[in-house]
Amino acid sequence: MNKCIFMGRLTRDPEIRYTKSETPVMVINYTLAVDRKHKRGDEPSADFIDFVAYGSAADFAEKYLYKGTKILVTARCQKRSYTNKEGRKVTVTEFIIEDQEFAESKREQEKTEEAQTDKDGYMYIPEGADDSGLPFN
Known part of the structure; x- marks a missing residue:
């Protein structure tokens, strides 16, 4: 059986494109940030x-x-090969989505968005917060 299950947040809006066939098919690509259960040392906390x-x-x-x-995604892992413009053979491992569903309610999602931004779309930084990590100091 080839079935993989992931839960995470989209890192950007989905990319939309269409196949170049007689009857074009919509293809969507997106990336999920999936938290790791355990973090070791300097490893990232998400994949x-x-x-x-x-x-x-x-x-x-x-x-x-x-x-x-x-979202919660159920996918299958698939390998494919193609020849790029330089004539080199490229092998790609992809996760093809079979099912996807929301992993939180609309209300929870709105709370998360409100906590991250203010009314102008800027990230909220509480009064008196240590701003030594901000890039414009």
Whole structure:
């Protein structure tokens, strides 16, 4: 059985494109930040995993998903090869989406968004916070 299950947040809005065939098919790509259960030393606390959606899965992603959305994805892992423009053979491992669903309620999602930004779209920094890590000091 080839089935992988992931839960995470979209790192950016889904990328939409269409195949170059006689009857074009919508293809959606997006990346999920998936938290690791255990962090060791200097390792990152999340993995960034790329996904591909076709057909109804692509339609769903186009209509309802955007940066920050927390979702649960069921996918299959697939390898494919192609020859690039330079004539080199490239092998790619992809996670093809079979099912995707929301992993939090609309209310929880709105609370997360409010906590991260203020009314002008800027990140909220509480009064008296240590600003030594800000890039413009």
